[in-house]
Amino acid sequence: MSKVRHRVFATCNIGKEALERLTEQGYELEVYDSIDPPPKELILEQVSSGVDALVTTLRDSIDAEVFEAGKQTLRVVAQDAVGFDNIDRDTANRYRIPFTNTADVLTEATAEFAFFILGCVSRKLYPSERLVRELQWTTWHPSFPFLGDEVTGKTVAVIGTGRIGQAFIRKCTGFNMDVLCHDPVFQDHEFVESFCKLADLKFEMGFSERLLTIRYTDFEDALNNADYVSLHIPLTPETHHLIDDTALEQMRPTAFLINTSRGPIVDEQALYRALKNNKIAGAALDVFAEEPLPEDSPLRDPELEDRLRLFHHFASAGRQTRLSPDPQLGMAGRCVQGVIDVLEGHYDGDPSRMPYVVNKEAFNDS
Numbered sequence: 001m002s003k004v005r006h007r008v009f010a011t012c013n014i015g016k017e018a019l020e021r022l023t024e025q026g027y028e029l030e031v032y033d034s035i036d037p038p039p040k041e042l043i044l045e046q047v048s049s050g051v052d053a054l055v056t057t058l059r060d061s062i063d064a065e066v067f068e069a070g071k072q073t074l075r076v077v078a079q080d081a082v083g084f085d086n087i088d089r090d091t092a093n094r095y096r097i098p099f100t101n102t103a104d105v106l107t108e109a110t111a112e113f114a115f116f117i118l119g120c121v122s123r124k125l126y127p128s129e130r131l132v133r134e135l136q137w138t139t140w141h142p143s144f145p146f147l148g149d150e151v152t153g154k155t156v157a158v159i160g161t162g163r164i165g166q167a168f169i170r171k172c173t174g175f176n177m178d179v180l181c182h183d184p185v186f187q188d189h190e191f192v193e194s195f196c197k198l199a200d201l202k203f204e205m206g207f208s209e210r211l212l213t214i215r216y217t218d219f220e221d222a223l224n225n226a227d228y229v230s231l232h233i234p235l236t237p238e239t240h241h242l243i244d245d246t247a248l249e250q251m252r253p254t255a256f257l258i259n260t261s262r263g264p265i266v267d268e269q270a271l272y273r274a275l276k277n278n279k280i281a282g283a284a285l286d287v288f289a290e291e292p293l294p295e296d297s298p299l300r301d302p303e304l305e306d307r308l309r310l311f312h313h314f315a316s317a318g319r320q321t322r323l324s325p326d327p328q329l330g331m332a333g334r335c336v337q338g339v340i341d342v343l344e345g346h347y348d349g350d351p352s353r354m355p356y357v358v359n360k361e362a363f364n365d366s
């Protein structure tokens with residue numbers, strides 16, 4: 001039992017069992033237990049009142065105002081997500097407040113979802129089901145009313161080869177896909193070597209009819225030569241609107257765009273134009289510039305419905321991935337462990353050694 005009665009404010013019920021680990025520590029826990037996010041004023045009020053830890057989600061703007069309000073008392077911000085573009089890293093560093101994320105535990109869930117929505121849009125699963133449900137399936141015919149595009153053996157461009165990009169590539173190997181990797185900041189040549197060894201073995205054992213290929217390449221080449229382009233990069237000033245009119249022009253008219261990373265990486269107006277003018281074949285999106293997707297978004301155009309799959313930022317939403325209290329398995333568990341590590345002074349109280357702290361650079365000299 002902790003001697004100090006630390007106070008924790010959670011902006012969301014991220015998972016009951018995991019949050020109970022905080023009360024078991026003897027912490028005083030207040031949860032904003034609503035489906036909607038709390039108003040910013042409430043977060044500021046809680047932080048100003050001296051909470052030691054904030055548990056946040058990607059819906060909360062944890063900006064300079066929040067860190068300033070907590071500069072004397074706030075000891076950790078624990079984000080229940082891998083992405084943290086809602087957190088002002090510079091200000092967190094200025095006040096030396098560590099923040100944590102839930103990398104790793106959602107890697108497989110996100111990667112498999114990206115692969116599933118790729119298949120979903122390519123093989124027209126949604127139009128097919130709609131046909132059945134709406135009593136429009138009148139007869140079996142070899143090509144009427146539409147055909148899908150096979151995924152097996154095609155080429156996928158993976159933009160971003162970090163944890164999720166690599167997990168996604170591993171899924172693609174099951175479908176004998178060739179891979180074009182693009183990543184301006186992280187090139188993992190050992191991973192490429194492992195892929196090639198697997199490709200050799202698959203060919204040798206008759207699991208593929210030809211030798212599968214993988215290579216790092218520039219952005220333009222990746223876009224030019226892929227049947228699918230899948231985004232696995234964080235949102236930064238450099239990646240904002242990376243997929244714009246020019247990028248979409250560089251894709252093949254038969255290619256599909258898949259986005260499970262962050263909405264603003266795609267210029268949605270440009271994507272709308274590209275789909276409308278058949279510059280690309282289709283897209284599957286799990287993330288949007290504004291979430292939930294506004295009622296008047298051009299992406300809702302019924303004319304695009306058969307070629308554009310839209311999901312509600314759902315990629316990591318596997319039961320275990322979201323809720324497990326085990327920090328090795330679940331986002332909730334990992335998020336809560338981030339709070340406990342800081343408040344209990346684990347790792348000799350050095351945030352730069354704590355595994356889930358993101359902004360380690362702020363503590364490297366401690």
Ligand code: GLV
Nearest residue numbers: 080081082083316
């Ligand atoms: C989800 O988008 C996440 O960043 O975890």
